[in-house]
Amino acid sequence: MTLETEFERVSMPLENPFTISRGTQTDAENVIVRVTDEGGMTGVGGAAPSPHYGETAETVEAVLPDLLTAVEEIGDPHALHAIEAELSTVVTDNPAARCAVSIAVHDLAAKRLGVPLHRLWGLDPSAAPATSFTVGLDETERVREKAADAVEAGYSILKLKLGTDRDRELVEAVREAAPDARLRVDANEAWTAREAVRKSEWLAELDVEFVEQPVPAEDPEGLRFAYERSALPIAADESCVTLSDIPAIADRCDIANLKLMKTGGLLEARRMIAAARAHGLEVMCGCMIESNASIAAAAQLAPLLDYADLDGSLLLADDPYDGIPMLDGEIQLGAQAQAGTGARPKSVE
The missing domain is CATH 3.20.20.120 (Enolase-like C-terminal domain)
Structure with missing residues (x-):
C-alpha cells in the first residue's frame, strides 16, 4: 500500500483575546497533517503546539517530515500501534507533532472501514x-x-x-x-x-x-x-x-x-x-x-x-x-x- 503525506501551517484568529495567568493569546497557530491512501481517501489531523511544553509551529514543521516519512515507510494506516510506536522512536519529544500524525492515521483507518472512530x-x-x-x-x-x-x-x-x-x-x-x-x-x-x-x-x-x-x-x-x-x-x-x-x-x-x-x-x-x-x-x-x-x-x-x-x-x-x-x-x-x-x-x- 502507498501512502502520501503533506502538512500546512494555519493561523486562526480568536473570537476574543484569551488570557490565562501566563499570558494572552489572540490567534492560534496550528499545523494540519493529511495522509492519503492510494484510492484517494484522506485522513486529517492537527497539531496545536504549546510553548509551555516546548513546542511551536516551527518545531512541529521541523519534525513532521521525519514523522511522515515513518508513516509512508510503514505504509498501512491500520497498523496504528506500529505507527505510534515508530513515531515516538523517530521523535522522542514534540507530542503535538506526533499527535497530529496519529490523528490523521486514525481518521484514515476509520474512514477506510466506513465507521466513526468511536x-x-x-x-x-x-x-x-x-x-x-x-x-x-x-x-x-x-x-x-x-x-x-x-x-x-x-x-x-x-x-x-x-x-x-x-x-x-x-x-x-x-x-x-x-x-x-x-x-x-x-x-x-x-x-x-x-x-x-x-x-x-x-x-x-x-x-x-x-x-x-x-x-x-x-x-x-x-x-x-x-x-x-x-x-x-x-x-x-x-x-x-x-x-x-x-x-x-x-x-x-x-x-x-x-x-x-x-x-x-x-x-x-x-x-x-x-x-x-x-x-x-x-x-x-x-x-x-x-x-x-x-x-x-x-x-x-x-x-x-x-x-x-x-x-x-x-x-x-x-x-x-x-x-x-x-x-x-x-x-x-x-x-x-x-x-x-x-x-x-x-x-x-
Whole structure:
C-alpha cells in the first residue's frame, strides 16, 4: 500500500483575546497533517503546539517530515500501534507533532472501514459528557458579560480562568451572571498550596465544582498539600502530561486532565485514561485552542470521560474545519454522519 503525506501551517484568529495567568493569546497557530491512501481517501489531523511544553509551529514543521516519512515507510494506516510506536522512536519529544500524525492515521483507518472512530473503538456515543465553555481572564465587567453570553448561547458548564488578585470578585461576577451554571475554575499553576486551600473554602461556598491545577507542576508536594486539605476536588493538568505521570499524581488529585497535544497520540491517550481509572481517578480531556482537525478526534474519546473541556474550536473566529456538533455544549457523537473523526474542510461558497 502507498501512502502520501503533506502538512500546512494555519493561523486562526480568536473570537476574543484569551488570557490565562501566563499570558494572552489572540490567534492560534496550528499545523494540519493529511495522509492519503492510494484510492484517494484522506485522513486529517492537527497539531496545536504549546510553548509551555516546548513546542511551536516551527518545531512541529521541523519534525513532521521525519514523522511522515515513518508513516509512508510503514505504509498501512491500520497498523496504528506500529505507527505510534515508530513515531515516538523517530521523535522522542514534540507530542503535538506526533499527535497530529496519529490523528490523521486514525481518521484514515476509520474512514477506510466506513465507521466513526468511536464506533471503531466500540464506544457508546450517548455516554459523552457535555463540554465546558471557558471564560478567560479579563476586566471584571467583561468576564461577567462573557459568562452571560456563554449561557445565552446555550452552554450550561463554564470554566473560569483565575490567578489574579481579583479571583473572588471574578467568581462572584460569573455567579451573578450565570447563577444556574455548573462552574469550574482553573488557576493554571498560579497559586501557592496554602493559597489554594484558603481559596477552596469560598469557592465551595460559591458552588464551584472543582479546581484545576492550583499550584505549579514543579511543586508536587504542594499539589498533595492542596489535595489533602481542599474543600473541593482537585484536577491535575500541567502535572499530568504523560502516561508516567498518572501514578505520580494518583495520591495528589481527584481528576486527571489529559490533552491530546500532551499525550503524543490517540493510543497513548487511551492508555492514560485506562491508567487513571486503574488508580481510582476521574478523567477529563481538555484541549489547547485548536482547529476541529484535532478537536474532532478528542471528541471521539468523550464516552470514556467524566468531564470534557473541548471548546478549543469554539473560541476561534473562524476554523477551516467542521467537526463534531456541540450544540449547547453537548458533544453529539450520535449525530456524526461521517466516518473517521468527523473533521472535514469547510466548503468554500
